[in-house]
Amino acid sequence: MTTVPSIKRLDQAVINRIAAGEIIQRPANALKELIENSLDAGSTQIQILIKEGGLKLLQIQDNGHGIHKEDMGIVCERFTTSKLKKFEDLSQIATYGFRGEALASISHIAHVTITTKTKDAQCAFRASYSDGKLAPPRPGASADPKPCAGNDGTQITAEDLFYNVPTRRRALKSASDEYNRILDVVSRYAVHNSTVSFTCRKQGSSTADVQTSSTSNITDTIRQIYGSSVASELLHVEKEFPPLDFKMNASFSNANYHVKRTTFLLFINHRLVESTNIKRAIENVYTSLLPKGSYPFVYLSLEISPRNVDVNVHPTKREVHFLNEEKIVDSIASTLQEQLEGSNFSRTFYTQT
Numbered sequence: 188m189t190t191v192p193s194i195k196r197l198d199q200a201v202i203n204r205i206a207a208g209e210i211i212q213r214p215a216n217a218l219k220e221l222i223e224n225s226l227d228a229g230s231t232q233i234q235i236l237i238k239e240g241g242l243k244l245l246q247i248q249d250n251g252h253g254i255h256k257e258d259m260g261i262v263c264e265r266f267t268t269s270k271l272k273k274f275e276d277l278s279q280i281a282t283y284g285f286r287g288e289a290l291a292s293i294s295h296i297a298h299v300t301i302t303t304k305t306k307d308a309q310c311a312f313r314a315s316y317s318d319g320k321l322a323p324p325r326p327g328a329s330a331d332p333k334p335c336a337g338n339d340g341t342q343i344t345a346e347d348l349f350y351n352v353p354t355r356r357r358a359l360k361s362a363s364d365e366y367n368r369i370l371d372v373v374s375r376y377a378v379h380n381s382t383v384s385f386t387c388r389k390q391g392s393s394t395a396d397v398q399t400s401s402t403s404n405i406t407d408t409i410r411q412i413y414g415s416s417v418a419s420e421l422l423h424v425e426k427e428f429p430p431l432d433f434k435m436n437a438s439f440s441n442a443n444y445h446v447k448r449t450t451f452l453l454f455i456n457h458r459l460v461e462s463t464n465i466k467r468a469i470e471n472v473y474t475s476l477l478p479k480g481s482y483p484f485v486y487l488s489l490e491i492s493p494r495n496v497d498v499n500v501h502p503t504k505r506e507v508h509f510l511n512e513e514k515i516v517d518s519i520a521s522t523l524q525e526q527l528e529g530s531n532f533s534r535t536f537y538t539q540t
């Protein structure tokens with residue numbers, strides 16, 4: 188006879204840590220949340236500093252609207268947000284964050300420090316956080332936000348990510364792999380927000396690995412990040428589809444450009460997401476244009492009526508689905524097709540074969 192184990196309630200701190208580890212699976216996820224917060228705050232400059240692939244240090248400095256000193260006590264608690272007030276707001280939410288979960292999650296699995304200054308404040312304030320709450324920066328020190336020097340905007344540092352979740356920490360392959368994922372996320376947001384200047388560098392290095400200027404248009408930004416070979420072969424299209432209630436904006440390579448793997452940057456309502464269906468449909472458009480085994484570069488931004496996308500999906504679910512998906516995917520594919528056929532690709536295409 189086996190003994191029946193008794194059921195016990197988990198400690199709240201353990202519950203929070205488990206939940207946080209599900210939302211933040213690697214440094215790049217945490218950084219994505221922090222970038223979205225900086226963009227939500229209206230920043231035009233975002234500087235990112237990374238140590239050991241973000242596992243030792245993730246730091247983001249922005250020039251956005253900052254956080255009021257009075258809010259610093261609750262900013263890292265779960266479900267505290269300045270963006271959503273009632274449930275109905277979810278259907279028209281325009282900002283990235285909407286449920287006050289990101290900073291809380293990060294503070295459960297890393298040492299978080301926030302330094303922030305609003306325009307009207309005399310000075311900046313700095314505070315440290317642990318498990319969603321203000322925490323003394325050193326044993327014995329006060330946990331209250333401390334006045335300090337600082338520019339308008341917010342600097343957030345997350346140190347020793349997963350220090351208390353050793354299994355998650357061990358599951359991550361290498362710092363350089365994590366750093367590449369970080370660069371990928373930064374690059375994508377930089378393209379989508381070409382009027383915002385982004386830099387990303389490793390601590391100790393004087394040169395940035397991503398650097399974009401705030402005045403650039405999307406082609407310039409793509410050039411700054413992905414190089415001239417793609418930037419000089421881009422087509423652009425902007426189109427509205429009133430019956431389906433969506434809008435698309437795309438920059439995509441013509442038939443003169445091709446690489447071994449598709450680079451697909453997809454934003455839906457300004458969130459970085461993935462859609463296997465859209466990607467497949469686009470690759471299909473290109474199969475007749477590109478040599479076998481070669482693929483395009485495609486940046487696609489969709490604005491779909493919030494009524495038709497469920498924004499309340501779990502943050503870890505990057506793969507999105509929406510209403511009228513099949514029709515929308517078809518419309519996107521045929522729009523790209525038309526543009527590609529209208530361009531001078533056919534000449535190039537025929538001489539290639």
Ligand code: ADP
Pocket residue numbers: 220224225228249251252253254262267268269270283284285286287288289290291341
């Ligand atoms: P959400 O983005 O869903 O509101 P977060 O946990 O990401 O939740 O952030 C909580 C709150 O902290 C935000 O609503 C915002 O008011 C504030 N905040 C976070 N990051 C910044 C930032 N970089 N600049 C200004 N305010 C910020």
Ligand code: MG
Pocket residue numbers: 220223224283284285289290
């Ligand atoms: Mg957020």
